[in-house]
Amino acid sequence: MFSEREIYLGLQRKEFLPYLQPMFDLIDGSFIGAEVLARWIHPERGMLMPSAFLDTVIEKGMMDDVFFELLEQGLDVHRYSSHGALPMKLAFNVHPVQLANKDFAIRVNSVLRSHAVSASNVSFELTESGSLDDGSSTFENLYNLRVMGCGLVIDDFGVGYSSLQRLFELPFTELKIDASFVASILTSPRCSDIVESILALANTLEMTVIAEGIETECQLSKLRELGCSFGQGYLYSKPLSPDEMLCWLEEGEGRAWLPL
Secondary structure (H helix, E strand, C coil): CCCHHHHHHHHHCCCEEEEEEEEEECCCCCEEEEEEEEEEEECCCEEECHHHHHHHHHHCCCHHHHHHHHHHHHHHHHHHHHCCCCCCEEEEECCHHHHCCCCHHHHHHHHHHHCCCCHHHEEEEEECCCCCCCCHHHHHHHHHHHHHCCEEEEEEECCCCCHHHHHHHCCCCEEEECHHHHHHCCCCHHHHHHHHHHHHHHHHCCCEEEECCCCCHHHHHHHHHHCCCEECCCCCCCCECHHHHHHHHHCCCCCCCCCC
């Protein structure tokens, strides 16, 4: 358990960093963007994953503080990368509790404008298993983000209970196939059928699909066979620190990645 002061000091000292996991076109290997993942570089405990601190951050009412710190830093990476020949899109994870704040979308818009980043280059991911507040602020924020031009993504699609309802009610533009399906796609015909069904549904709804957790070339080949066009995972790249990401882009590794 972390104290509110410890989290506050972590923010002041820039210990919370955005780690970026590249996303790729699975057909031609081209780099398309990155998911921004939270990391706390704690001076005593080392690198902490969200599972170690997120619950406490939410309990202390500091979710927006951490989120907007990561948004600012992530957009800095976007700005520096766009100075070269390879602009990128960024996907940020949003917790449902943030959407209950009626000013959330307004504040996002202000940050995007201050960084001169087009909303079309930013998307926001909500976990499919997360519980959205039914209040009007939640729906207004989501619709306002879409009106601004941001993408809306259902993360971990297929592992919760309300997927189809959300697709009907909310203006999502993308689905992310949960890594657990990708892990079993070669050994479970039923799992493969589910992935194929998700792809067919997304195609009907004109939504983009991104597969998470791609770790082997065989998984990649199967996803291509089923018609999945985009993905991310350790086969391509681990999550990178901002400095690592910029070096990776400058070295040209983001221009194309084609397995042998």
